[in-house]
Amino acid sequence: MYSLQEWLCEIGGFAATSLQPAAGAHGELTGILIIRAYHRDRGDLRRTKILIPNSAHGTNPASTAMSGMEVIELPSDERGNVDLAALRAACDDTVAGLMITNPNTLGLFEEHMLEVVEQVHACGGLVYGDGANMNALLGIVRPGDLGIDVMHYNLHKTFSMPHGGGGPGSGPVGVCEKLADFLPGPLVEVIEAGDEDEAPLFGLVMPAKTIGRVKAFHGHFGMLVRAYAYIRMQGKSGMREISDHAVLNANYLRVRLRQTYHVPYDRICMHEFVAEGRWEQAPGIRALDVAKRLMDFGFHPPTNYFPLIVHEALMIEPTESESKQVLDAFTEAMIKIAEEARTHPDILHAAPHVTPVGRLDEVKAAKDLVLCCRPAELGEPAKR
Ligand SMILES: Cc1ncc(COP(=O)(O)O)c(C=O)c1O
Numbered sequence: 001m002y003s004l005q006e007w008l009c010e011i012g013g014f015a016a017t018s019l020q021p022a023a024g025a026h027g028e029l030t031g032i033l034i035i036r037a038y039h040r041d042r043g044d045l046r047r048t049k050i051l052i053p054n055s056a057h058g059t060n061p062a063s064t065a066m067s068g069m070e071v072i073e074l075p076s077d078e079r080g081n082v083d084l085a086a087l088r089a090a091c092d093d094t095v096a097g098l099m100i101t102n103p104n105t106l107g108l109f110e111e112h113m114l115e116v117v118e119q120v121h122a123c124g125g126l127v128y129g130d131g132a133n134m135n136a137l138l139g140i141v142r143p144g145d146l147g148i149d150v151m152h153y154n155l156h157k158t159f160s161m162p163h164g165g166g167g168p169g170s171g172p173v174g175v176c177e178k179l180a181d182f183l184p185g186p187l188v189e190v191i192e193a194g195d196e197d198e199a200p201l202f203g204l205v206m207p208a209k210t211i212g213r214v215k216a217f218h219g220h221f222g223m224l225v226r227a228y229a230y231i232r233m234q235g236k237s238g239m240r241e242i243s244d245h246a247v248l249n250a251n252y253l254r255v256r257l258r259q260t261y262h263v264p265y266d267r268i269c270m271h272e273f274v275a276e277g278r279w280e281q282a283p284g285i286r287a288l289d290v291a292k293r294l295m296d297f298g299f300h301p302p303t304n305y306f307p308l309i310v311h312e313a314l315m316i317e318p319t320e321s322e323s324k325q326v327l328d329a330f331t332e333a334m335i336k337i338a339e340e341a342r343t344h345p346d347i348l349h350a351a352p353h354v355t356p357v358g359r360l361d362e363v364k365a366a367k368d369l370v371l372c373c374r375p376a377e378l379g380e381p382a383k384r
Helices: 002-012 024-041 059-066 084-090 113-122 177-182 221-257 287-296 324-343 345-350 362-367
Strands: 016-018 049-053 070-074 095-101 126-131 150-153 173-175 187-192 201-205 273-276 313-316
Touching (some): 002 016, 002 187, 016 187, 024 059, 024 126, 024 150, 024 173, 024 177, 049 059, 049 084, 059 095, 070 084, 084 113, 095 113, 113 126, 173 177, 221 273, 221 313, 221 324, 287 313, 287 324, 287 345
Parallel strands (some): 049 070, 049 095, 095 126, 126 150
Antiparallel strands (some): 273 313
8 A cells, every 4th residue: 555655646746645535536525625624724714616627527516516615617618628718717816726637528638737727826726636537647747747736546447447347446646745734544654664674664644634534444445456456567667558558549549430420629639539429310319329339249338428518428438458459349330330320220229239138217226226125025125
């Protein structure tokens, strides 16, 4: 755990890291609570606003709202960047910080990142980096060097598992020097340095002004082991290769698919790009239908409907681990699905066809939770 903390500090350019948060969204909540604690500690109680670009992942405003802060949405410009004029207008002494994802959820590198950071710092705010897209930056750019004050990693995306791989997540949070005292604990620290014959003595330490624990025990420990092993296996040079391949794979797919699927922000992308799952010639078809049909071809469907600024969004994020053969098979499946959308839309509407269960009622699953199951003879389980 100590090594992983240290490596994440090095990779992101941070002074300290806590491994506690259970997932990306939980890391965001933790980071915003740290920002809040920092301002409060300085007696600056007016800062209650967090600025968030409208290209953000849905968890960004959700976790910010959960922290009790007010979400202020910023528009994007026509190239998918934060609109600098709108940012300037929003910056004042009530701003606690900005939450920004770079590359953003369009898969685009923020072209004015340094100006954005400078602007927020100039008004006394802090910059939160949503590090879920670190796949694109490993070994190339350190968010801490760009001026980001606090950032979560999605270990389950960047260090071992493609997006949507399932299972638990882990969202460690790295911070700059001035926020280190506010991190959730315990952290693992060297209590007594070792020497040639003796290993150092490690201990668990609570930072001086900690926001407290955010997770029982030490977070999702299994995921920490997985990330530790992946980073160790890749080594320093492997870090850069991860990003090189993830970015190359995404651009390969973008260029192969852009004749068939409209890519609204069509410029060199990072590790993902966003296409539209809709066509004028196939009026009844939605991104959801494309995603469900992909399952029949053996592909895990991409995230759809995020970011909100793209209609019927399909966010395509191949990761570093897919071979050219897999990317080609994916492209062929996508092209075939686009053809079916025009010629046999019913196939898409009824998809998936080969999975043990068909289309689930996702709204019911969220609104009508059944949290326990028991044998039929005991009747329906209690509902919440
Ligand atoms: C850009 C971005 N931010 C935040 C998250 C949230 O992470 P998690 O699903 O681990 O809560 C994701 C998830 O994919 C993401 O893509």
